Amino acid sequence: MSAVASARSILTQLHDVMASRIHPQGKLDRVVDVIGEALDSEVCSIYLLRQGMLELFATRGLNTSAVHVTRMAVGEGLTGVIAQTNEILNLDEAKSHPDFQYRPETGEEKFHSFAGVPIVYRERAVGVLCVQHVDPRKYDVVEIEALQTTAMVLSELIAHAELVDEEDFDQSVATRDAEVVEGLPLVKGLASGRAVFHQPRVTIHQVMADDVEVERDRVYRAFGRMREQIDSLTSQSEFGIGGEQEAVLETYKMFAYDEGWSRRINEAIDTGLTAEAAIERVQQHTRLRMREIEDPLLAERMHDLEDLANRLLRIVSGQLGTAATQGLRYDTILIARNLGPAELLEYDRRRLKGVVLEEGSLTAHVVIVARAMNIPVLGRVRGVMSRVREGDEILLDASESRVTFRPTAAMGDVFDSRFAKRREKQAAYADLRDVEPFTRCGTRIHILMNAGLRDDIAALKLVGADGVGLFRTEFQFLVSATLPARERQMRLYRDVLDSARGKPVIFRTVDIGGDKAVPYLRTSLAQDDENPAMGWRALRLALEREALLKSQARALFEAAAGRELNVMFPMVSEPWEFDAAKTVFEDQRAFLTGRGKPMPSAVRYGAMLEVPSIVEVLDLLIPKLEFLSVGTNDLTQFLFAADRANPKLAERYDWLSPAILRPLRRIHQATIGSQVDIGVCGEMGGRRLEALALLGLGYRRLSITPAAIGPIKELVRQIDLAELTEAMTGWLARPPSDIRVALSAWAAARDIDVD
Structure with a gap:
């Protein structure tokens, strides 16, 4: 019998059971027989939530005397774990699971295999349907699907027969008490508001x-x-x-x-x-x-x-309708299992304050867009869909990896205090918008911003940035179903330059592939990348797909007609790669010039230093460049062989380690005496203590997130570079046990706030 025919047979029998005139308990007793026989499983049991506990309501194969006697808490035993997590368990050996508990009254000691699915009603588990077998084996996909279908039918029965008490369900599964839950910070920040479900169930x-x-x-x-x-x-x-x-x-x-x-x-x-x-x-x-x-x-x-x-x-x-199409009525923390970048863009930014996801990953496209929109996002918040209800008050602290549901007054006061201090600082930073950042010793530090969306450029004036030190052109590629046409690219680049109003903009050529995969560009190598961040991506992919780079070159040249154009190539590993990319661009410039197209008034070419190999050949690369930007994010992960998307490694390696600071100093020193404008673009430059270290190494140009520009401007005005440089030189020559501690103490002794 085919899988479809088998499923239809099960559903037909369940339909007959549901249509019968027997009482709800009798229907449950019949359901376990139907499923047990259909799956050739010696045990089939149904547990339902009752008075806050999971109670055995029906069974085929266990001792019938255990029915309405065996009870367990949500989270207790394998059945309790399924109800708590809303997830499936499929085990060939139940006893091997760390949450396994033996209940002697059931007589289940002879059974080895176990599979269970949640019975879900209104996004919350109200029971569990499980099967067991004497022989150790995992149930196959067709069998699990049959269990899930049965669970859906049982949910309908529960709704009509009122087998689960509604008030008891609300109190036991969705607690009304304050609750603090940990998650994975995807975009750091603070936010408060009321819970709104992205997709009403x-x-x-x-x-x-x-x-x-x-x-x-x-x-x-x-x-x-x-x-x-x-x-x-x-x-x-x-x-x-x-x-x-x-x-x-x-x-x-x-x-x-x-x-x-x-x-x-x-x-x-x-x-x-x-x-x-x-x-x-x-x-x-x-x-x-x-x-x-x-x-x-x-x-x-x-x-x-x-x-x-x-x-x-x-x-x-x-x-x-989603919450976006219906409109947000108050400050909102959006709740979702997961979220696509398009859906995030639908929301009113004035009302949307933060996002909490049950799933989510550091490599998700929505994270890139949320970071550009300056919206804090906390992911991997287990069970958030069942822990919170529409309208619940939420305090989101994505910087500290936690979210608080239904906070107490005391929790709210502490959070409000933190928020107030943050607002005070932001107001002080706003006063620095039109202030040029000079150090105490009179050195001008150039502070630029990173961007990736057309609307980001509005922040140039708001924060007083000197320009855009990194415009990530790949955003347009990441959110497109097909390769963006040259005309569309040109419109975006022209709009960005128009909005910048004469301030410099550095366009980084497309950095896709690897950990930024797009469905319309596939290569055999890219599909097999075991380590995408170090794989077939960025300039490597662009040089292979030369038509992609040619199209982008033409779009940039035409968009910058009559203006200065700054082009930066990402992930340059050897000088010849820079030469090859520049040749593609220059060939396109000659092509367009020959056809009478107006060209930029000047073209400056630069490279992004992210790959450690290029450090050893800087003497060969520097004469070819107008500018060089050190990408501290990728450079750090490559130097430490530590995937920055791995949460276990995210905080393990310190940016203020001599292993990072010494290469950064070597890179800067290699440019001394040349005409190359060197800077840093990456998160390191946007953190006050790390920025202090970079200034002490000689860097005078930082490109950072717009939110960090005010804090870094304030920091710059407190520094004497000669004193700072002397301290950094000493620490790198004879490293203390912890440079972070030493630099923090140095700053504290001079009343320099580095938090």
């Missing part, structure tokens, strides 16, 4: 279909409406037609046409599910796959597909 009222063909037609029509909705959202975007949001939505449209995805939904309908239940069924399978995917880039694409499924589910159910 779609309630599935009917799981089993009355007419399969009617359900199939509903799905087909929903697919059509979804594509129209994406087109409409593009035209309504604040970025306008041709902007970044439209490109992201085009990516979603590409997924919408995926035949494999629509086929799986149709197969689920063939088993006898309604359109809504079929979409949810396939979505559950997607989530299961996501948990098994170790590649963060592939997982991110799976998140895009889940986002699309959520859109489709809302359309087919008639429950349309």
Whole structure:
């Protein structure tokens, strides 16, 4: 029997059970028999939440005397873990799991295998359906899917039969007390507001279909409406037609046409599910796959597909609208399982203060966009969808890796105090907007900002930056379903230069590939990268795909007509790579000149120093450059062989280690006597203590996030460079046990605030 036929047989039997006139307990008793027989499993049990505890309500294979006797807390034992995490367990040996607990009254000691799925009602687990077997074996995907389908049917039964008390459910699963939860900081910062769910939960009222063909037609029509909705959202975007949001939505449209995805939904309908239940069924399978995917880039694409499924589910159910389309009414902390970059761009920035994700990764495209929008994001907050309710007060401290739900008054006072100090500092920094940053000894330090979106350039005037030291051109590529056309690139670059109003802008050529994968550029090497950050990316990829670099060169030249153009090549590993990239650009300049196109008044070429190998050949590279920017983020991870996306390594290696500071000093010294303008662009320059060290090494140009410009300007005005340089020289010659401690003490003795 095929998987579809088997699933249909199970669903037909469940339909008969649900349609019968027997009482709810009798239905549960019959369900465990149906599933046990269908899966040839010796045990099938149903646990439901009752008075805050998971109670054994029905079983096939365990001692029947344990029914309504065996109870366990949420989080206790394997069943409790499933209810707590809302996740599946599939074990060939149950006793091997650290949360395994033996209940003697059940008589389960002879069973080895165990699989369980949550019974979910309104985004929260209200019970668990599990199976066990004497022989140690993992249940296959078809069997797990059968359990999930049954759990959906049971959820419908629970809703109608009131087997779970609503008030008890709210109190036990979604506690009303204050709760502090740890997460992974994706974009650091402080924010407070009320909880708003990005996607209000779609309630599935009917799981089993009355007419399969009617359900199939509903799905087909929903697919059509979804594509129209994406087109409409593009035209309504604040970025306008041709902007970044439209490109992201085009990516979603590409997924919408995926035949494999629509086929799986149709197969689920063939088993006898309604359109809504079929979409949810396939979505559950997607989530299961996501948990098994170790590649963060592939997982991110799976998140895009889940986002699309959520859109489709809302359309087919008639429950349309997200929090973005409905509008935010107050300061908001957005709650989501995961979020796509396009959806983040839909929100009113005046109201959106922060984001908390149940999933999320450091390599996600949404993180790049959120950082550019200066919106703090905390990811990997386990169980956030069940821990918080719409309208709950939230204090988000992404800098300290935590979020507080329903804070007490005392917690709020502490947070408000921190926030007030932050606002006071920001007001002081705003007063420095038009102040040129000179040190106490009279040296002018040039402080520029990093950017990647068209709207970022407005911050130039707001923070008083000297220019844009790094414009990441890859943002436009990351959010596009296809390679951005030259005309579209040109419009973006021209708008950026217009908005800069004569201040310098350094355009870094596209840095995609590796850990910034795009679906439309695939190479055999890129697909097999085990370490994407050190793989086929940036200039390596651009030189292979020369048409990509040629198109960008023409777009930049035409956009900068009559103005100075600054071009920086990323991830230069050897001088010949810089030569090859510059040759591509110069050939395109000659091509355009020959056709009478107006050209920039001057073109300056530079390189980004991120790869340690180039440090050893700086004497060969420097004569070729007008400027050099040290990318401290990648340089640090390459020097330490430490993936910066790995949370275990993120804080392990110190930027103020001699292993980093000595190479940085060597790099700066190599430029002395040349005409090369050297600077730093990266997070290191935006941290006060680390910036102090960089100034002590001789660096006089920093390109940092807009939010850090005020604090660094304030720092600069407190420094005597001769004194600082002498201290740094001594520490690097004879390193103390901890340079960070030594530099902090040096600053404190001079009343220099480095926090």
